[in-house]
Amino acid sequence: MxxxxxxxxxxxxxxxxxxxxxxxxxxxxxxxxxxxxxxxxxxxxxxxxxxxxxxxxxxxxxxxxxxxxxxxxxxxxxxxxxxxxxxxxxxxxxxxxxxxxxxxxSGQKIGAYSLTEPMSGSDAATMRTRAIREGDQYVINGRKSWVTSGPVADFVVLFCITDPEAGHRGISAFLVEPNQPGFIRGKKEPKLGIRASATSELIFEDYRCPVENRLGKEGEGFKIAMTVLDAGRIGIASQALGIAEAAYEASLEYVRQREAFGQKIGQFQGTAFKLADMKTRIEASRLLIYQAAVKKEQ
Ligand SMILES: Cc1cc2nc3c(=O)[nH]c(=O)nc-3n(C[C@H](O)[C@H](O)[C@H](O)COP(=O)(O)OP(=O)(O)OC[C@H]3O[C@@H](n4cnc5c(N)ncnc54)[C@H](O)[C@@H]3O)c2cc1C
CATH class of the missing domain: 1.10.540.10 (Acyl-CoA dehydrogenase/oxidase, N-terminal domain)
Known part of the structure; x- marks a missing residue:
């Protein structure tokens, strides 16, 4: 349904x-x-x-x-x-x-997740954005990049260093809001595609985050970031599946219409092989994704 x-x-x-x-x-x-x-x-x-x-x-x-x-x-x-x-x-x-x-x-607000920085991508524990506790607040300074929905987000899950000596155990997560002083939406990325999904930098200048907005315990941020990304990978795979299916269907329609040398190009065996390979890989990934989705529930 x-x-x-x-x-x-x-x-x-x-x-x-x-x-x-x-x-x-x-x-x-x-x-x-x-x-x-x-x-x-x-x-x-x-x-x-x-x-x-x-x-x-x-x-x-x-x-x-x-x-x-x-x-x-x-x-x-x-x-x-x-x-x-x-x-x-x-x-x-x-x-x-x-x-x-x-x-x-419930769809009334837009959320974002901000882990990546200009000099910290796959190796996320090398982030530099710093949150320093002052009484019942954290003061946050730093620059984040590649934040999906960054230009429009109402709330952001933000990852910062709280203990620079502790490596990945020195990272904490916070829930931050753009309408507070010190939250600056930075440059929007001019992407090659998926452009209606806005991606931007976020800059924090003495942004004050109340302690009750820390997500999880202090030092638990890296675990939270990785747990969330692991679950998110099934979603990313489903996105790729949907895009691949659309590409396959558009290709199929085209090869059934386009003619060359007196026949539809889909009737050339070389073209048909390509379509068959596309469909095989789509169906294989579909089964893998659905299986992963079911296993996540177990
Ligand atoms: C459209 C888009 C949306 C995004 N949205 C978000 C978001 O909402 N929030 C967020 O926090 N981030 C987001 N990101 C950032 C994304 O998560 C990072 O791009 C990702 O973590 C990779 O980091 P990087 O691009 O800095 O690549 P790097 O970490 O610099 O890696 C570059 C390349 O180096 C090689 N490499 C790196 N490490 C290894 C290794 N261990 N072994 C072998 N090769 C390696 C690989 O070839 C890799 O492709 C987004 C990115 C894009 C493109």
Missing amino acids: IRREARRFAQEEIAPIAAEFDETGDFPSQTIKKMGEMGFMGIEIPEEYGGAGMDTLSYVLALEEICKADASHGTIMSVNNSLFNFGILKFGTEAQKQKYLMPVA
Whole structure:
């Protein structure tokens, strides 16, 4: 049922506007809001926290259909569901769930996840953004990069160093809000594609974060970041599956229409081999992704 609903919405409402939004790079607020109303921004989140209370397989099926129409909508959906919601559900206090999870899972607000820095990517423990405790606040300074939904996010899960001597055990996670002094949205990345999913730098200059906004214990940030990324990989794979399916279907349609040397190009064996290889790899990855989704629940 969720696949049917996601497919209908994606094909009727997203597909017709996808190319235009990709070209302009505008954030597709209206369709994202509608997706929120349909429960697509918190599929695995329990209903008591504003989500749809469904399982990982439902999330994967919906995300696949959305990405088949437009990878940008899929990326925004994936960050809200996987990178933002999941960490708060698993590590957040009841107050944090009420204040931050509820509005994002119910689609009223946009969440973001900020780990990467200009000089710290895969090797995330080398981050430099610093949070220093002063009484009942942390003072945060630093520069983050490649934050999906950074230009529009209402709330951000932010990772900072709290103990520079402790390596990856010296990282902590915080819930930060853009309407506070010291939160600056930096340059927007001019990407090659997926442009309607805005990506930007975030800069922190003496940003004051209350202690109650720390997510998890002090020093637990790296564990939170990796746990969230691990769960998110199933979503990323579903995005790739949806995009691949759309590419396959467009190719199939084209080779059935285009003619060369007196026949449809799909009737040339060399072209047919390529299509067969595409379909084989798509179906193999589909089975792997669905299996991973089921295993995540076990
Ligand atoms: C569109 C987009 C959206 C993003 N959204 C977010 C977001 O919302 N939040 C966020 O925090 N980050 C985000 N990122 C950042 C992303 O997570 C990083 O790009 C990723 O962590 C890789 O870091 P890097 O690009 O600095 O590459 P690097 O870490 O510099 O790696 C570059 C290359 O070095 C090689 N390499 C690195 N380490 C190894 C190794 N151990 N073994 C072998 N080879 C290695 C690989 O070839 C790798 O591809 C986003 C990135 C993109 C492109």
